[in-house]
Amino acid sequence: MRHASMILPAALVLAACAATPGPEMSTGMTVVNVTAAYRERILLPPGHVLTVRIEDVSLADAPAKVLAESSQPLSGGPPYVVTLGVPTGQIDPRHTYAARAEIRDAAGRLVFVTDTRHAVLTQGATASADIVLKSAR
Numbered sequence: 001m002r003h004a005s006m007i008l009p010a011a012l013v014l015a016a017c018a019a020t021p022g023p024e025m026s027t028g029m030t031v032v033n034v035t036a037a038y039r040e041r042i043l044l045p046p047g048h049v050l051t052v053r054i055e056d057v058s059l060a061d062a063p064a065k066v067l068a069e070s071s072q073p074l075s076g077g078p079p080y081v082v083t084l085g086v087p088t089g090q091i092d093p094r095h096t097y098a099a100r101a102e103i104r105d106a107a108g109r110l111v112f113v114t115d116t117r118h119a120v121l122t123q124g125a126t127a128s129a130d131i132v133l134k135s136a137r
Helices: 004-017 023-027
Strands: 029-038 049-056 065-073 080-087 097-104 110-113 118-120 128-135
Touching: 029 049, 029 097, 049 080, 065 080, 097 128, 118 128
Parallel strands: 029 128
Antiparallel strands: 029 080, 049 065, 049 097, 097 110, 097 118, 110 128
């Protein structure tokens, strides 16, 4: 009992130093935040859909493998914020991953598209991307 006064503070210090599980540890998913916008000063009419993908773009001579995808109808003006969950077990630190976005109209025609690579997740890239879409017309 004479050491009881030292045990409680030691336990509190250990509890404070313990790693708290982040979103990727508790759910097995790594969260990627993407902001998509376009420079044109227009408000798109209803029926337009924004699609954002996280892709493995490591192989130049092969199609990109889609790890996560989200599609949402647009309401209001840009910027549009999308949060995607990528299975942590599918992320290879040796690979290169990129965020892509596109906006299609109600008939499915491409209106805006990503024209540059937006690296995410590995090789010094963060888990977020700010994409400025270019007109496809």
